[in-house]
Amino acid sequence: MNSPATLLELEEHDEFARRHIGPSPDEIAAMLTVVGAESLADLAARTVPGAIRGADLSALPPPVTEAEVIAELRELAGRNRADIKSLIGLGYHGTLVPPVILRNVLENPGWYTAYTPYQAEIAQGRLEALVNFQTMVCDLAGLPVANASLLDEGTAVAEAMAMAHGATRGKSDAIVVAADLHPQTLAVVRTRAEPHGWRVHVAAVADIATACAAEKPFALVLQYPGTTGEVRDLTAEIAAAKAAGGLAIVAADPLSLTLLKPPGEMGADIVVGSTQRFGVPMGYGGPHAAFMAVTDPLKRLMPGRLVGVSVDAAGAPAMRLALQTREQHIRREKATSNICTAQVLLAVMAGMYAVWHGPEGLRRIARRVRLQARLLGDAAQKAGLTLRHEGFFDTIAIEAGARADTLMTAALRRGFNLRRVDAGCVAVAMDETVTRADLDVLCAVVAEVTGTAPASLGMLSPAGDLPESVRRLSPFMTAAVFDSHHSEHGMLRYLKSLEDKDVALNRSMIPLGSCTMKLNATAEMIPVTFPGFGNIHPFAPVDQAAGYIAMIRQLESWLAKITGFAAVSLQPNAGSQGEYAGLLAIRAYHQARGEGHRNICLIPSSAHGTNPASAVMAGMQVVVVGCDRDGNVDVADLHTKIAQHGANLSALMVTYPSTHGVFEAEIKEICAAVHAAGGQVYMDGANMNAQVGLTSPGGIGADVCHLNLHKTFCIPHGGGGPGVGPIGVAAHLAPHLPNHPMLAEAGPATGFGPVSAAPFGSASILPISYAYIRMMGAEGLTRATEVAILSANYMAKRLEAHFPVLYRGANGMVAHECILDCRGFQQGGGVLVEDIAKRLQDYGFHAPTMSWPVAGTLMVEPTESEPKAELDRFIDAMVAIRAEIRAVEQGRMDKADNPLKNAPHTAAEVIADAWSHPYTREQAAFPLPFVKARKYWPPVKRVDNVYGDRNLVCSCAPLEAYANQHQIAAE
Numbered sequence: 001m002n003s004p005a006t007l008l009e010l011e012e013h014d015e016f017a018r019r020h021i022g023p024s025p026d027e028i029a030a031m032l033t034v035v036g037a038e039s040l041a042d043l044a045a046r047t048v049p050g051a052i053r054g055a056d057l058s059a060l061p062p063p064v065t066e067a068e069v070i071a072e073l074r075e076l077a078g079r080n081r082a083d084i085k086s087l088i089g090l091g092y093h094g095t096l097v098p099p100v101i102l103r104n105v106l107e108n109p110g111w112y113t114a115y116t117p118y119q120a121e122i123a124q125g126r127l128e129a130l131v132n133f134q135t136m137v138c139d140l141a142g143l144p145v146a147n148a149s150l151l152d153e154g155t156a157v158a159e160a161m162a163m164a165h166g167a168t169r170g171k172s173d174a175i176v177v178a179a180d181l182h183p184q185t186l187a188v189v190r191t192r193a194e195p196h197g198w199r200v201h202v203a204a205v206a207d208i209a210t211a212c213a214a215e216k217p218f219a220l221v222l223q224y225p226g227t228t229g230e231v232r233d234l235t236a237e238i239a240a241a242k243a244a245g246g247l248a249i250v251a252a253d254p255l256s257l258t259l260l261k262p263p264g265e266m267g268a269d270i271v272v273g274s275t276q277r278f279g280v281p282m283g284y285g286g287p288h289a290a291f292m293a294v295t296d297p298l299k300r301l302m303p304g305r306l307v308g309v310s311v312d313a314a315g316a317p318a319m320r321l322a323l324q325t326r327e328q329h330i331r332r333e334k335a336t337s338n339i340c341t342a343q344v345l346l347a348v349m350a351g352m353y354a355v356w357h358g359p360e361g362l363r364r365i366a367r368r369v370r371l372q373a374r375l376l377g378d379a380a381q382k383a384g385l386t387l388r389h390e391g392f393f394d395t396i397a398i399e400a401g402a403r404a405d406t407l408m409t410a411a412l413r414r415g416f417n418l419r420r421v422d423a424g425c426v427a428v429a430m431d432e433t434v435t436r437a438d439l440d441v442l443c444a445v446v447a448e449v450t451g452t453a454p455a456s457l458g459m460l461s462p463a464g465d466l467p468e469s470v471r472r473l474s475p476f477m478t479a480a481v482f483d484s485h486h487s488e489h490g491m492l493r494y495l496k497s498l499e500d501k502d503v504a505l506n507r508s509m510i511p512l513g514s515c516t517m518k519l520n521a522t523a524e525m526i527p528v529t530f531p532g533f534g535n536i537h538p539f540a541p542v543d544q545a546a547g548y549i550a551m552i553r554q555l556e557s558w559l560a561k562i563t564g565f566a567a568v569s570l571q572p573n574a575g576s577q578g579e580y581a582g583l584l585a586i587r588a589y590h591q592a593r594g595e596g597h598r599n600i601c602l603i604p605s606s607a608h609g610t611n612p613a614s615a616v617m618a619g620m621q622v623v624v625v626g627c628d629r630d631g632n633v634d635v636a637d638l639h640t641k642i643a644q645h646g647a648n649l650s651a652l653m654v655t656y657p658s659t660h661g662v663f664e665a666e667i668k669e670i671c672a673a674v675h676a677a678g679g680q681v682y683m684d685g686a687n688m689n690a691q692v693g694l695t696s697p698g699g700i701g702a703d704v705c706h707l708n709l710h711k712t713f714c715i716p717h718g719g720g721g722p723g724v725g726p727i728g729v730a731a732h733l734a735p736h737l738p739n740h741p742m743l744a745e746a747g748p749a750t751g752f753g754p755v756s757a758a759p760f761g762s763a764s765i766l767p768i769s770y771a772y773i774r775m776m777g778a779e780g781l782t783r784a785t786e787v788a789i790l791s792a793n794y795m796a797k798r799l800e801a802h803f804p805v806l807y808r809g810a811n812g813m814v815a816h817e818c819i820l821d822c823r824g825f826q827q828g829g830g831v832l833v834e835d836i837a838k839r840l841q842d843y844g845f846h847a848p849t850m851s852w853p854v855a856g857t858l859m860v861e862p863t864e865s866e867p868k869a870e871l872d873r874f875i876d877a878m879v880a881i882r883a884e885i886r887a888v889e890q891g892r893m894d895k896a897d898n899p900l901k902n903a904p905h906t907a908a909e910v911i912a913d914a915w916s917h918p919y920t921r922e923q924a925a926f927p928l929p930f931v932k933a934r935k936y937w938p939p940v941k942r943v944d945n946v947y948g949d950r951n952l953v954c955s956c957a958p959l960e961a962y963a964n965q966h967q968i969a970a971e
Contacts, residue, residue, distance in 0.1 A: 013063045017780030020519055020772075021787050022867040028787065031794040031868060035813075040786040044694055047789050047813040049665045052695045055782075059561045063777030066523035072774070073767050077532025079547030085438065086282070086417040086537035089395050089429025090182050090227065091153050091253070091757070093277040094535065096432055097349075098356050100488050101279055104495045105349055107529060109716075112345055113505035113520050115512060115846065116305075116720035120320035120943045121312075121904050122841050122936075125498030126344065126719045127319035130307045132481055133275075133289070133351035135955040139476035140254050141271035141293035142262025145954055147304040148321075149275075149347035149721065150290040150339065151573050154188035154757030156272035157181075157221060157251050159303045159339065160292065161189060162617075164219035164247040164270065165198065167301055171245060172218040174199045176211045178237075180226030184539075184757045185251060187741045189221070191753035195587065195619025205232075209240035217246045224252045224263055228388060228427055229373075229395030231260060233469040238267040254278065254291070256393040258359070258366040261470050270294050277431065279353030280346050284548050285538030285758020286573055287722035287765060289347035299323070299952065304339045305720065309955075310948025313902075313941040314909070320943045322952055340610050341574035341710075341725075345718030352495070355485050359477040365432050369394045372430040372439055374462035379443040381463060383450040388425060392464050395429040397421060400449070407449045414441050417540055479956035501939040502719075503846045508936070509866045509874060513661065513817040513849040513859025514608075516689045516711035520768070523775070524714055527767040538758040539742050549745065552760055555770050556726075562773075562781070563688075563705060564698025565728035569737040569747060571754065573761035576610045578706025578725025579653075579684065581738050581755045583618035585704055585729060586651050586680045588736035588752045598650040598678070602641055604633050606659040606853045608684060620650055631660030631807040631819075631853075633670055642677045649679035656700065657687045657815035659853045660807040661792070661861075671701030680704065680733075688712040689863070690789060690816035693782025697728065704729045713769035724762050724769070787864035788816040791871060795862055798875050802882040806857060816861060820848075820878075823856035829888035830895045833858060836881055841904035842927060843877040844936040873930055880928055894918055899927070904938035 023031060028040070037043035045053070064072070085094060097106070105111045117123030117130075130148040137146035150156040161175055175193065177186060179202050186202070193200050203211035205226070212220055220241035225231045238248040249270045250263035255277055257263075263271045276288035294302050300323060308322025354362060370393055377387050377396045388397035400407045401424045408426060411418045416438075419427040428442065439457060447454035485491040503510070510517040527533065536545050556568040572578040583601070590598045601615040604625050612622045625641055626634040633654065642649060652674045657663045664670070671681045683702035689712045691697070697705035709715045709724035717723070729737060738755050739747030746759035760766075776784065796805045796818040803820040825831040833856050837847035849859040862871055884900055887893040897917055899905075905924040915921055926932050 011065070013065060014777070014780060016066055016521070016523070016775040017063060017777065017783065020521060020776065020780070020865060021784055022865050022870070023787060023791070027868040028790065031790055035790065035793040035797050040783070040790060043790055043793065043813070044786050046811040047809060047815060048663050048694050049667070051668050052700050055564065055693050055696045055699060057561060057693055057778035057781060060558060060773065060778045063775055063780055066775065069771045069774045070523060070526055073527035073771060074530060076547040076551050077527065077530040079550065080532045080536050081544035082532045082535040084412070084415050084417055084540070084544055085433065086540050087428050087430065087434070088417050088419045088537050088539055089427060090184065090419065090539060091274055091276070092282050092285070092537050092539070093429060093431035094433035095277045095279055095281065097279045097281060098353065100491050101349055101352050101356065102529065104492060105352060106345070107525070108499065109506040109520065110499040110502070110504050111348060112525070112716040112718050114502055114719040115510050115515065115517060115717050117321060119837065119841070119847055120318065121838065121938045121940055122503040122846060124319060124939045125501035126348065127307050128498055129348040129351055130344065131309065131319060131954065131956055132355060133347045134307060135479055136351055136354045136477055137291045137293050138955060140257040140262065141252065142264025142474065143268070143271055143293040144296050145299040145302065146291060146293040147302055147306050149342045149344065150292055150304050151341070151343060151577065152286060152288060152290050152757040153182070153251060153272065153274040154185040154754070155577070156290040156292055157185050157249065158188050158192035160249045160270045160272050161192065161219055161221070163298065163301050163303060164249060167247060167298060168218040168245065172216050173197060174201055174215040174217045175219045175221065176201045176203050176208065176215055176217045176241070177221045178208060178223060178226070179204045180228060180230065181221060181223045181251065182227045184740070184742055184754065187754050188757060191584070191755060192617070195584070195617070208237045212240040212244040212246065216244045217241065219247045219249050221249045221251065224250050224260070225256055225393045225395065228397040228421055228425070229392040230389040231391040231393055231466060231470055233266070233467070234263065234268070235266045242267065253393070255362065255366050255369065257472070258363045258476065259370065259472055260393065261472050262474065264293070265474065269298060275347070275350035278350035280349050281534035281764065282537050283534055283764025284536045284545060285760060286762035287343050287346050289343040289350050305342050306954055308948045309953045310944050312943050316940060318940040318943045320945060320948050322948050322954065340576045341723040342721040344720035345722060348719065354477060355482055356491055358482050358486060369430045369432060371462060372434055374464050375439060375457060375460045376428060376430070376442055376446070377463035378460045379455045380446050382455050383446045383452045385446065385450060387464065390464055391466050391470065394431065395427055396464070397425050397427045400424060400426050403449050407445070410445045410449050411442070414445055416442065417537065481956055503844070503936060508844050508846070509862065509870050510846040511848045511860045511862050511874060512846070513819070513861045514659070514686050515717070515849065516708070516861060516863060517717065518689070518714060518863040519865035520714055520716035521772070524768045524771040527771065528765060533764050533767060542743065542745055548760070548763055551766060551770055552763065555766055558773050559707065559726065560728060562692055562696065563707070563728040564696030565705070566731035567734040567737060568726055568728045570724065570726045570766065571738045571740070571746060571756050571759065571761045572706065572725040572727060573756045574721070574723045575686065575706060575708045575725040576614065577755050578727050579610055579614035580617055582682050582704040582706050582727045583614055583620065583651065584738070584752050584755070585727070585733050585736040586682065587618055587620070589680065589733055590650060592736070595678070598648055600645040600648045600650055602638065602649070602652040604654060604659070606631060607653060607655060608659065608686060611653045611684060615653065631658055631662060632664045632666070633658070635666050635670065638670060639673060642673055646677035649674070649677045651680045651682045653682045653684060655684040655686055656697070657690050661815050661817040661819060661859065662807050662809045663815050665810055667700055675701070686711065687816065690785060692785045693778065694785050698730060704733055709769045714772040715765050715768045722762055722765055724765065784864045791862040791864060791866065792816050792818050792860070795860055795871060795875060799878055802879055806854060818860055819854060820858045820860060821856070822858060825885050826856070829885055831885050831888060831900055835900040835903065838942055839881050839884070839900050839903040840877060841938045842899070842925065843931055844934060845874060845877060876928060876930070899924055904941065906939065906941055907937040909941065
């Protein structure tokens, strides 16, 4: 008879790990048999080179259950002072997230688990939502073209600066910045400018025209309204910049633009800003969707993603990512930006906030916020204080003199954070969360500080009227979508209709190589919307963010243990930002040792496009290292390049496992050769999913590595963002991590400056990775890596008879992903890899990574989270597609008119009266039995990429015209 179980034995603290890992123990055993391995440990030993095997995760705490981690994070959130309302401003404001958007977008896996919309046909919902966002931005900014979001306002200004330098062809290396730019933005601009030798000249508002005439800058940067609230006509300042041969960049508050004259109408070339206050919580700094709008001549220089409206194979409008030749993955070392992560999920929220409220609703919110500021301004004046500016929108700057400290203290005692501008000035920034009761309290605070009788709201007269020259006269958001969904049923159904057009992880696996689309567990997502995490201003007093700080320090410690490094910075808010920050740390290290001349960055030819782009941004010169026939770094060529450039060698950037999905056996030799020449090794952590628990970047020999928390550590991709790209560094680089002028706790005093506007980047989504590590524990994390490797090898083994597997390691194994070679099908049957990708949509699958890192291939990464049944479904689909290719090759199917060339097939096409194809409707739409049970219908046919680039349209207009035309026809 079995002995009685203990409570500990029955609590099953490893339950989450068993649910996170898709295959059951029996399925794992069956998969191991297919790949020819005795156990997971045996498979790992045959896959990971012995010289680098070994990782010590013993310092990680034992795993906890879902309920326990939610309770733990609730307690941490409770340590933050969400009860104190931050009226600090500086581009971050309290906002009310419409519940219909909170529940149906932010908390909905149909929106947050989708991937970047590179396969346009199965991303029409997200693309339409982004077109809404772009249209909103264009209308508010008064410019014709906007992108689909950037990372934050500070980095958006830095991107605009780099674009302006390129647009003016480097005729000047000076940029003039208005003194009333947000201080964190100025700091990010300085960080970005320094490696290029660009001079940042800060000019007082009164001296801007004089500075432009003297400096002849390539750009002028203005804040609208200014950081202390001033609203002024920028026309003359913009004209001064243009007269000097530069471009005009305006960082603008989008809510103010519902009432204020658009910068585009004042002559601005580039308008940037943050849409955070459009229904996205402050979240201690992010993630939030920044925006950029430009004049038409600049559209091909604009960084980030741009959604354009094209047509599909049936002539219907269809959206896609346009002008992709602008992007870093195409331009590589010629790119001026390394942006690869947008903030799609947050852009969708901001765009839907505008759809929900409409132009009149936004204008009403803006008028109310402005009225609050004017009433408080009058209360301050009645109390004997003065206002620094006559014209303002939502922020008043109160000249309190010697009473500034008292004013700050009294406000805090009554539950408000204000901003200390300087010794005698205090700023108050109103937002839509401020109530009449709050305003009464603020008026009472002003009276208390001055010893006067408090003024009731009824006694006040609005102060600070706007001059006619800055009042908005032009309409905005006139597209029908912004006036169509103001009832909750209407909005709910609109969001559902868009969601249903897309493929996300709640529908089927997304087997993207290098992008690691693993499970984003519900228990990990729940804490993100805890009020204690959402309502915290990034520049609130640090004691009010005790829960955030504790969580951040703990997560930094865990990530350091996992990576084998001494220190971690969580500030970079994207993988691209992590690359950039890591290279800046290396650059600062060389400079500190008197070796600032080291500027050569060696990068393998197979590297991610962000790698060379990041190196150029960090002031380095890229030298390409070749790869051998197996996809590994050509060690002989590496030694040659080191011999040529050793005296100036700064760094080697290497991805591990390699970009080709293989653990390179020579990695230690590679690191040693770089170190011997005085260089540093930067490891791209895109493939960390194959390292955790088995090896580590620090153990391999890397000096710095960025991590994609939106890959290995379960933050969802969100349809193309958010992301987090922290860096881990060896001890000698720790003094050179990024810091932040607004918060000493953000990094070392010896750091190089900020790379993100907020001290800890996208802090509000860090609970996801915290929860993942906490629930998995050391054993669970290691097993996840082992199963990720197993799943990739299982897929490679089962598909190798149908598709050649391009690269393998020394023992015939792949790492966590494999590359299927599809190039031979073009010659035999005219079938392109794109045809296979589009045909997979008929089976209900998102295609693997297409034509990267090798053109004409598919890179497959199944992840550890997918159950064996889902792996088998995908394998069956690929085998069936290979049979269709074979039928074309053998002449049993027409080369031009076959299911591959015509894919994807829409419902409208399949049920139409006419059917002219030589294959059946059933073969088109239901090629395998499992498809019938869970059919996904692509909403459009194959999108015409060339047409979309030749006829660039990035707003709602053509969609509405088509809808109206077909409505008329139907009637």
